[in-house]
Amino acid sequence: MQRKLPHWNASPNAMRQLSLGLLVALLCLQLACTGNDLDDGSYPRKPIKVIVPFDAGGGSDTFTRIIQEEVGKQHLLTQPMVVVNVPGAGGSIGSRRVKNARPDGYTILQLHEGLLTSKYSGNTNYGPEAFAPIAATGSMPHIIAVLQESEHHNLNDLLETASRSPDSLVFAVGLGAPSHFAALMLQEARPGAVFRYSQSGGGAKRFASLLGGHTDVTTFSIAEYVEFKSGGIRALAILTPERHLDAPEIPTAIEQGIDVVSTNMHFWWAPKGTDPAKITVLANSLKSALDTDAVRAKLKQSLTDPIFLIGDELQRELSVRERRIASVSGTAPRVLPNLHYYSLVGSLLLGILVCVFDRRRRGNTKDAVGIKVENKSNRQKQIDLSVFAALVCLYALTLQFRWCGFLLATFGFIAVTGGLLSVRGGKSVLPAVATALLLSLVLHVVFTQVLVVDFPS
Amino acid sequence: MSEWLTSIQIVAAPASLSMMMLGTALGIIVGAIPGLSGAMLIALSLPLTFAMQPVHALILLVSMYVGSVSGGLVSATLLRIPGTPAAMMTTYDGYPMAQAGHAHRALGLGAFASLVGGIIGWIFLVLLAQPLAWLSLKFGPFEFLALILLAMVLIAIASGNSLSKGFLAGSLGILAAMPGTDATGQLRWTFGVNELDDGFKLLPVLIGLFAINQIMSQILTDSAKPAAIKVEGGLLLKGSHYVRQGVNLVRSSLIGVFVGILPGVGANIGSVVAYTAAKSLSQTPQRFGQGCDDGIVASEAANNATVGGALIPLVSMGIPGSVIDAILLGALTIHGLQPGPMLMEQNPEVVHVIMATLLLSNVFMFAFMLATSRLLSRLGNLSLSLLAPVVVSLCFVGTYALANRMFDVWVMLAFGLLGFAMDRWRLPLAPFVIGFVLAPLAEEHLTEGLMQSGGSWWPIVLRPLSATFLVLAVVLLAWTVNRHRSTVIEAG
CATH class of the missing domain: 3.40.190.10 (Periplasmic binding protein-like II)
Known part of the structure; x- marks a missing residue:
């Protein structure tokens, strides 16, 4: 083991691989930086994310994808629309994300009347007033x-x-x-x-x-x-x-x-404060998509009436709906016992019970419970684990705060973590770097090019 | 009869068959990769199928479904990380068996059990779809509630040696399921964190508990030279080995089919119930968890059988039995097919294609496992320095892709720590997961029931089916507590 340790500058082949890795890493940095370029007035300059706050395959998702497909096929926008599913809590996880998104016209929401009803049932503390409505497309009686x-x-x-x-x-x-x-x-x-x-x-x-x-x-x-x-x-x-x-x-x-x-009606929303000119661009492309034969045929199949409302008409429709909904009270009746408190109390009681049992049992049998690791290497391994945990957290933080793109972060994480662990084990770091390069590229291509996942870039 | 002929022609076409092989293989691979789940694969592939013919899309998605349920076996056995939630119970016996040098045997048994489970599920789908779907309709909220309570009792019994620890773990699982939106849509315990409005999702919790935890434990215990898994013996065992598992195979598959039919319960619970049943009825229950054949067979037969079970309400009523089935339903709609009770009459070829795919992709799955097992077994020898960062980044991708947000990744890391702590305290993980999965379901049915009965709890004991389940649950509980008390006294 020992004599193989100084490995990384041994073979020219390895050097070549390393430099290739660095090259790719640099390229990624480049890519990560080009994400926020200057706004020269033309719109859109990058893909527009349409947040669908429900799971893939549902009614809203299907409807949005029918429109999105046609927008792409007919080049109704200079950039594609990308459907991003953010399901959860009856649509409020996704709608809140768009509400808080930058009003730059690149993140929009497709959500039906649920946006209005969830406000009046008390599930959310905001309604249509928190957004800039783009258009209403399609109504379902x-x-x-x-x-x-x-x-x-x-x-x-x-x-x-x-x-x-x-x-x-x-x-x-x-x-x-x-x-x-x-x-x-x-x-x-x-x-x-x-x-x-x-x-x-x-x-x-x-x-x-x-x-x-x-x-x-x-x-x-x-x-x-x-x-x-x-x-x-x-x-x-x-x-x-x-x-x-x-x-x-x-x-x-x-x-x-x-x-x-x-x-029920399908509505498209932008974050409040979005440039009206951008909203018009989006509304026009939706209108053109809705007017194509392909979309008409598909909507007829799913019995959705292809209505289209924008501007004042849309505002009027929204206020009529809001008035109608506000006139009835939709708060849910409280039927459930406070299960969460019961489960807390239950867990505490069981916890105490187990502690008591454990102590008694341990008193009876002198069974040493715990991991059996030799004392000497034990410390070293704990250090390994702490370093590993710190690196994992760093990786997550990087992605959370978008310090750099997914590609670079993943490459760095695998290379550094794998490299450190390899060095600890007295092995070459090359496999780790190669794996990092390969895996980060494959994951990036598969999940952003083939499948549509909205990675930090 | 002629419609059968057309259906056979559709399925037997080279394009269909290759689609099926592709789907099965992809499903197995994704299923085997810790962090990536079948549901994710199918949800993300759905847009790719838009351009395909409807039958091809269905073939691809159904075969992915079958593959992904089976693929979890591989990493569960070799790495002690269930590749999919459904393979959770396979880790208990698969991993010790592989560690003892019988990785091949474990994979072979698992693949064979999966095949049998898949075929039995298929038989039920083909022969009994209609009557079973009608029967499941008779299950009202109170029947479901009682059944879930019964399942919870069964599972607390099953795991580990200490009953009180099993209950504590289960109760902690229930506790972890509480934050988020309750069954009436009201927020609960979200502490003002909006990202928590949907609670903790199943996948990040499971991946954290199993994959992240396992990687951390391995770093802590990994000896300088990893114990290489020796590959001994062939993949196929002697006929007598299979025959000995006959009863177990059939019983576990039946449990899987039945659990699969019930909406929302899914493959993970199916395999847990089957494992529990196998352990409780075994002559040698102490061998479970030490690497015995029965455990692997029970878990793997049941989880593949749930696929057929869950397709029953989908095909005959248009009601999805699991998350993946809900996506399949969406695929039908996207392709202009009308899911629902009339699907069988209006588009019989679609139903036949689904059925044929279920059968054939199980066969392909078995063939794929046989062909690649030697290669797969090497996975267990992968050095930790590569395995650890790779698994972690895959888990990141898998949980992030769920809802395109980092919150789920943090949840996964937190539950990784929790799982690590639970392992140190000798708290079993399976009851935790079961509590976590079943509590929201139980709550949902309880809410529905109480709303329908106007707040009265009486129906749960007055309705015959729910009363039966409830009595069964109480009897089982009393019997187990009693048995445990006597063994503790003997030991003391």
């Missing part, structure tokens, strides 16, 4: 549906039961989401009517709970309704001003004498 065998044949039947015996009909909704507010508006339209709300996430789940007989009535988007129609459900009403072309047999609520309109 809500449909009220029951089981095929249900005794309710129209909306009046349903509301009659709800007011005759309040709090008996179970209404499956996503608490705080547009589906919940549609139900609340319905309830508001008939004095005395009270539904019992039950939390059920997506359309598929609401369908399942309806079929299983666990809930009595629910809200679907028209696309969900058409999807599940043949599974044994029946529509009572569509919440649009007029009957829908794709489902002309469903009467509107207004026809039935109940003045409720509720449709």
Whole structure:
């Protein structure tokens, strides 16, 4: 082992590899620096990130990708749009990110009416006023549906039961989401009517709970309704001003004498303070995308009406919606016991119990619990571990605060950590440097070029 | 009949078959890499499939699904890091077996069990999709709640030697699941940190607990010369070895299928329940965790069987049974197919393609494992100086890609430290994970149930199914506590 130690300047081949590594590292630095170049007025100069605050494959994601694909294909913007999924907490993780993003026009949000409803259900402390709206594209009407065998044949039947015996009909909704507010508006339209709300996430789940007989009535988007129609459900009403072309047999609520309109809409938002000229550029490209045959055909398939609103029209639509939503109270009923406190108390009690048991057992058997490492090398290894932990933290901090790009940070981390550990073990550092070079490049290419991940650059 | 013929023609086309091989291989590789998960691969590949024909897209995604569930076996066995959450239980017996010089045997057993589990899951998907999906609809929130409680009891029993430590670990897992958004959408314990609004996600927690923790422990214990894993014997065992596992294989697969059908529960829980069952019913439970065949077989058969199980509600009702199934559902919609109860009638070829892919990619998976096992086994001999930084940076990428944010990476590092501390205190990790996974599910169903019943708790004991599960849970708990007490007294 010992005689192999001075290894790194031994072979010319190794030197060549090392210098290559340095070269690439320098290139990366270069790349990292070119990220924030001067703004000479033209826009966009780099890809525009569209934050979709839901998982890949969901309705919002699919819709955004249909538009994004067409924007790219038809070169509607001089730079591509990139879809970045930031799921979590009903969309608020993603919307908050855009709210706090730099208003430079390179980070925008695609979020439906959930942005409005989550404000009025108390899930977020901001609403549309915290953003600069770009456009509304596509509207999806809500449909009220029951089981095929249900005794309710129209909306009046349903509301009659709800007011005759309040709090008996179970209404499956996503608490705080547009589906919940549609139900609340319905309830508001008939004095005395009270539904019992039950939390059920997506359309598929609401369908399942309806079929299983666990809930009595629910809200679907028209696309969900058409999807599940043949599974044994029946529509009572569509919440649009007029009957829908794709489902002309469903009467509107207004026809039935109940003045409720509720449709979900896809909105595009920019951070507040974004240059209006940039917003116009974005809105125009969305409009052109929406007008292509390809997008029209795809939207028709998913039963989304290709409406398009900008400027004053959009502001008006937003304030009408906000007024409608604000008129009902959508705070969730408190049914749950304080499970988090119980779990805390439970853990503490169990912790004490285990401590007591352990002490008693250790008293009985003189079993030395702990890692068996020879004392001499023990210290050295603890130092190794501390250094390793410090390097990992440095790597994370670098990426967190974007001190340099992902490529360089990863290369540096693997090379330095691997190198140090190799030297400790009396081995050559070359494999570590080579691995660092290879892996950081491969990861960077795979995750940013093939797959779309928004690494710090 | 003619529609079957068209379906066979679609699947047997060279393009489809190569797509299947590609998907399976990619799935296995990503599954085997600690930090990268199958769900991530499939979510990130989804946009790539837009340009493909719908059937090809589905073939690719389903085979990735199968591959990724199976691939976790490799790193679980060789590195004691489950490549995917589903392979968590495989580490318990796979790693000791590999350390004892039988890496090949462990891989071979795991791959074979995966194959059998996959096939049994497939049989259920093909023959019983409709009735099983209807049965699962009858499960209301209270039935789910009782079932989850039963699972929690089962699992606390399973792990480790100390019952109280198992419970403590489980309870800590529940505690870790509490911050974030509760089942009614209200924030809880986020301490004003907005990034915490969604709580801790499963993947960063798991990767931290297993991968980061394992790397730290290895740095601390790594001897100057790593104990090279010797590769002895062939990958395929004698027939009698497989026959001896027959009952275990079938039982674990059935458990996997059933757990898979239940929405949101997934492959990780399937393998834990199967492992627990195998251990509880074994004549020699003390051999579990020391590198015995039964443990590997139970875990791997079950996790592959959940794939078929989870596809049942997807194919027959349009209801996703797991995260990956939800992405598959999205893929169907993107390609203009209408998921839902009518999928079978309107697009039978799509359903047949999904079924055929499930079967064939399991076969490809087995072939791939056989072909590459010698190469893979070398992974265990990789020197720590390379392994440590590489695994850490892969874990960074995997957790970052979840929601494109660094917060999840910090969560992973924090749980790495926690896992490290838990190992020092001899607290088992599996119950922690189970508590962490099941608590939010239990809470969700409890909320739903209480909202439907108007706040009444009675249905949980009045509804026959939930009452049965609950009684079972109590009996099991009492029996275990009693058994443990008597052994402690004997020992004392």
